[in-house]
Amino acid sequence: MGHAELLVELGAVLLGLAVLSRLASRTGMPTIPLYLAAGLAFGEGGLVPLVTADEFVEVGAEIGLILLLFMLGLEYTASELVSTIRAQRRVGLLDLALNFPPGFLAAIALGWGPTVGVVLGGVTYVSSSGIVAKVLSDQGWTGNRETPVVLSTLVIEDLVMALYLPVLGALLAGAGGAASLLPAVGSIAAVALLLAAATRIDVGISRVLFSRSDESLLLTILGVTILVAGGAEAFGVSAAVAALLVGIVLSGPAAEAAQGLLTPMRDLFAALFFAFVGLSVDPATIPPVLVPAVLLAVVTLVTKALTGWIGAARAGVGVRGGTRAGLLLAARGEFSIAIAGFATAAGVAADVEALAVAYVFVLAITGPILVRFAEAISAPFVRRSTAETRG
Amino acid sequence: MGEIQEVKLPGVGVRYEFETAEGNRIGVVSHRTGLREIYASRGDDPDEFKRVLGLSPDDARTLAELLGATRVAQQLADLQQRIEGLVIDWLPVRSDSPYAGKTVGDTRMRSRTGVSVVAIVRGEDAVPAPGPDVRVESGDYLVVVGTARGIEEAVSLLRDG
Numbered sequence: 001m002g003h004a005e006l007l008v009e010l011g012a013v014l015l016g017l018a019v020l021s022r023l024a025s026r027t028g029m030p031t032i033p034l035y036l037a038a039g040l041a042f043g044e045g046g047l048v049p050l051v052t053a054d055e056f057v058e059v060g061a062e063i064g065l066i067l068l069l070f071m072l073g074l075e076y077t078a079s080e081l082v083s084t085i086r087a088q089r090r091v092g093l094l095d096l097a098l099n100f101p102p103g104f105l106a107a108i109a110l111g112w113g114p115t116v117g118v119v120l121g122g123v124t125y126v127s128s129s130g131i132v133a134k135v136l137s138d139q140g141w142t143g144n145r146e147t148p149v150v151l152s153t154l155v156i157e158d159l160v161m162a163l164y165l166p167v168l169g170a171l172l173a174g175a176g177g178a179a180s181l182l183p184a185v186g187s188i189a190a191v192a193l194l195l196a197a198a199t200r201i202d203v204g205i206s207r208v209l210f211s212r213s214d215e216s217l218l219l220t221i222l223g224v225t226i227l228v229a230g231g232a233e234a235f236g237v238s239a240a241v242a243a244l245l246v247g248i249v250l251s252g253p254a255a256e257a258a259q260g261l262l263t264p265m266r267d268l269f270a271a272l273f274f275a276f277v278g279l280s281v282d283p284a285t286i287p288p289v290l291v292p293a294v295l296l297a298v299v300t301l302v303t304k305a306l307t308g309w310i311g312a313a314r315a316g317v318g319v320r321g322g323t324r325a326g327l328l329l330a331a332r333g334e335f336s337i338a339i340a341g342f343a344t345a346a347g348v349a350a351d352v353e354a355l356a357v358a359y360v361f362v363l364a365i366t367g368p369i370l371v372r373f374a375e376a377i378s379a380p381f382v383r384r385s386t387a388e389t390r391g
Numbered sequence: 392m393g394e395i396q397e398v399k400l401p402g403v404g405v406r407y408e409f410e411t412a413e414g415n416r417i418g419v420v421s422h423r424t425g426l427r428e429i430y431a432s433r434g435d436d437p438d439e440f441k442r443v444l445g446l447s448p449d450d451a452r453t454l455a456e457l458l459g460a461t462r463v464a465q466q467l468a469d470l471q472q473r474i475e476g477l478v479i480d481w482l483p484v485r486s487d488s489p490y491a492g493k494t495v496g497d498t499r500m501r502s503r504t505g506v507s508v509v510a511i512v513r514g515e516d517a518v519p520a521p522g523p524d525v526r527v528e529s530g531d532y533l534v535v536v537g538t539a540r541g542i543e544e545a546v547s548l549l550r551d552g
Contacts, residue, residue: 075402084401133402143418143430143440148398148406155401256424312438321438 010056013042017271028138030131032274032333033364036357039278040286057276064273065341066229066243067266068334072129072158073247074255074262081248084155091149091311092156098303100125106296107352115171116352119343122164123356124300128333128364129154135328135368146312146321150328153311161335162191162245165238165342172346186235190245210254214261221250221258222265240338270334277337277357280344285354293358301363301370304330323378324371331367336360394515416440427451478539481512482549486529489552496523504544506537 020034085092103124107117132154141147170184209224211217225246232242250258308326309319317325340356370377396408404422411417418430418440425448430440446454484491490498500506511518511525512532518525527533535545 080399080401083399087399140442141439142400142403143406143420143428143442145408145418145438145440148400151401151403152399317438318436320436324439 006056013057013272013275016042017275021271028368030128030134030331030333030364030368031271032128032131032337033361035271035274036278036337036361039275040281040283040357042275042279054279057272057279060269060272061276062239062273063226064266064269064271064276065240065338066226067262068130068270068273068338069240070225070229070243070247071259071262071266073244074250074259076155076158076248077251078248081155081159084152085159088149088152088156088311091153091307091314092160094310095153095157095307096125096160098307099300102296102299102303106292110292112349112352116343116348118168118171119339119348119352120355122161122168122339123332123336123359124296126157126161126332126335126339127154127304127329128331128335129158131331131333131364131368132328135331135371139371141324141328144321144324145315146308146317146325149311149315149317150308150325153307153329157335158244159191162241163188165241165339168339168342169238169346172343172348191241209250210252210257214257217254217257218261221254221262238342240342274334274337277341277353280341281354281357285351286358289351289355290358293355294362296355297359297362297366300332301330301366319381320375320378323381324374327367327371327374327377330363330370332360332363476538477536478542479534479536480542482533482535482542482546484527484529484531484533484549488529488549490527490549491529492526494524494526495521498527498548500535500545500548504537504541504548506535506541506545508533509536510534 016038017035020038021031023029024031024034100121103120103122104114104117106124107120108114112120132150136142136147136150166184166186166188209217209220211220225243228246229239229243233239305323305326308324308329309322312322312325336356337360340353344353394409398406398408400406400420404420404424407419407421409417416432416437418432420428420430422428427446427448427450428442429444429446431443433439433441495508495511500508508521509519510533511521511527512534513528513530517534533549535542537545
């Protein structure tokens, strides 16, 4: 076959990621920053550059992003999305108002212009659903009072992404041309239609796709998702957004079974995705953006914590619960990386991706660590507020 | 029964919370998968809940039965069986009832239908064994004891006067 070299490299990559994943589960850390770091080490200008497996990893990464978004959509039903937006739109708007501007302004300050500003605003706005969900269950906080606020915020962010990515695509494609706006308008219309039709359309489709055989169901769901994503990409709509929508539309037994079947596939390809992002960033580009990345991380850690705090307070939750909510939401991850990758693919200056990688690296590590000290962090505020109520 | 608060947990299920008579707060997370988790509030932080139990759908049904879902009905049936012909019922006082705002004595329910008012349930509170000068408000429930026929008459008495 003559593929020996490819197989050896691929095996080594997977084994390397496996070691990192073990390290992550030992320490309770998210895997995303570790995979990114591994990619950096093996990429262009890294310690041991990959030669032949590069192309395979690239395709795997594409599938990884599609599966990440598909599985995210699978978690929610359309009616759940609509009712969450109704109930929590204020917190959602606050989240956007507090966490988009830091990225946007940073890009302006660095002299990268407003288009890159929209990219970086997206990077700092969106929390990592994957990291937050994992840390939430690791900490045993599912039953807490602030948890509905945290989960609703994530849902709204994911939905904003479905609207944001096509707009960003149009912005990057060519400033202002009427033709470049068409895909954006198209995907926004698709999202709106889907939510308007809410529960009605999904039942039939899910029933057609369902099969009792795991094998046929796995192939059907995977085939439909990748086909729709590819088709959307051909029409200039983001494949990731299309996958998200397919996930939202699927429901009932087909969705439940797909969740079980596709989780291992998602884990495999998502690991390749993060490693690939690391691979495509030249480590030499990181040091120059390190200072802005850390500054941005500190600022948006605070703005995100404020979002959680205010959102929780609106739901009648106290200072400690609010601190937990805020610190949970501070972690940025897969979406921020996806946005930066999207921008790079569209031909934006490579520094954005380097900055995003460094930024996510900082927040994906410090977020979950700070969460463990939520009690200590909130202690001074708790004392002050009890003193106030006493006095 | 305490007031139950219900909040959606997108992607997970629904979260319920209520306060027990002893002042503890109990949380129940009902997962979409059918898993039920029971949480109890930690004393020092009212918003933090510790997981106590995880129950499969079957476990949840068993526990519900042990905790009295069937026992309450059983006890009422026992009582009604012991005194043949005795019926216990809850009657709502609607806002258009002629007795909303009047006293128990004003209804002359006992003398007109033979039915006794043994308690008035008002929101979270209850007035047990109310005297004739206790006022009946719209939205209250009258817990009444009597014959089936008498209770039917009491229903129309509350509605039409």
